[in-house]
Amino acid sequence: MKTLPRANSPHASGQNTSSLDEILTKWSDLLAQVRPLNHSVEALLRACRPLSLDGEILTLEVFYKFHKERLETEKCRAVVEEVAQQILGIPIKLKCILGQKKTVVTQQPEDSDIIEVASEIFNGKIID
Numbered sequence: 001m002k003t004l005p006r007a008n009s010p011h012a013s014g015q016n017t018s019s020l021d022e023i024l025t026k027w028s029d030l031l032a033q034v035r036p037l038n039h040s041v042e043a044l045l046r047a048c049r050p051l052s053l054d055g056e057i058l059t060l061e062v063f064y065k066f067h068k069e070r071l072e073t074e075k076c077r078a079v080v081e082e083v084a085q086q087i088l089g090i091p092i093k094l095k096c097i098l099g100q101k102k103t104v105v106t107q108q109p110e111d112s113d114i115i116e117v118a119s120e121i122f123n124g125k126i127i128d
Contacts, residue, residue: 020051020052022053023053023084024050026087026088027050029087030045030080030087031045031046033086033087034083037079037083038076040076041080044067044076045080047063047064048061048063048067048096049061051099056091056092056093057093057095058084058092058093058094059095059096059097060094060096060097061096061097062096062097062098062099063098063099063100065098067096068096068098071094071096072096077094080092081093
């Protein structure tokens with residue numbers, strides 16, 4: 001496994017001021033640093049979202065069981081934890097939970113509405 005060069009971190013002094021807001025603002029940096037190590041892990045991370053940071057536990061919400069299982073493998077988990085630790089300056093343990101994708105319900109137009117719109121567009125007549 002490739003290792004990242006040590007980044008200068010404002011938290012290297014031992015201050016644990018990391019929060020979910022910090023993770024969210026640095027999420028794109030984390031993705032960028034994970035990509036050269038393992039592009040598959042980066043793709044998995046793009047499909048999830050940071051949910052919380054409780055002490056050293058970074059909880060990610062994943063929306064597919066397969067993604068959760070892959071991120072929880074030793075190899076993938078180690079990459080995420082290493083990069084997150086370098087970015088945040090504190091030891092990180094990864095936890096994944098399976099969430100629900102929000103479904104957007106849109107109102108379907110009535111068939112008669114579609115016919116009327118098509119009739120207007122094509123200057124047509126409706127014949128019963």
